[in-house]
């Protein structure tokens with residue numbers, strides 16, 4: 001698929017979202033949060049491609065491997081999954097006030113493909129942490145490489161504070177206000193993604209105004 005996915009996408013098909021938790025551990029709080037994102041996207045008519053950080057986890061970046069075309073399979077997989085979807089959502093842990101090193105490493109590998117796959121792609125950032133700030137500093141640190149790479153990082157980010165106590169036994173957020181805020185955040189991101197994917201189609205489309213008389217001047221506008 002070409003770098004800008006906007007032009008040739010049929011209007012009306014479900015938007016596709018690559019979604020993953022950037023934690024490698026079992027029982028991850030971020031993975032629990034990302035399951036709720038999956039539910040919210042599907043409830044609002046989107047298609048989810050749920051990935052795991054294990055699939056995208058790469059050996060340490062080494063520029064010597066590039067000319068030989070020895071990029072890790074995990075980097076190719078991350079690139080391919082980005083290209084196969086309209087937008088992506090990451091829920092990231094915060095390690096020492098920043099993003100996990102393996103996530104930055106994967107971003108560095110993928111940034112070397114051409115066309116550069118993060119460019120002009122919509123991204124929603126989330127985090128979950130036992131701390132009171134919910135891992136929010138990891139998200140601010142992630143903005144730096146992503147904005148450098150041309151990614152459209154959604155302005156509103158969702159950070160789940162005291163995440164170890166936030167989930168009810170059924171996996172939902174115990175606090176109904178917080179649950180609504182999460183769903184609203186996801187829905188608003190979906191709406192913006194939809195406009196950026198479909199608006200180029202609308203600009204090119206013929207639009208009929210029903211009820212107007214078939215006058216060549218007023219019948220259709222471009």
Ligand code: FNR
Pocket residue numbers: 023024025027028029030031093094095096097098128129130131133134135
């Ligand atoms: C952490 N943790 C953490 N939490 C936080 O809010 N701010 C931080 O700076 C850090 N730093 C940090 C460093 C390292 C090396 C580890 C292992 C952990 C705690 C972290 O938020 C917690 O372990 C989360 O549960 C990790 O996310 P997952 O794996 O549960 O999704």
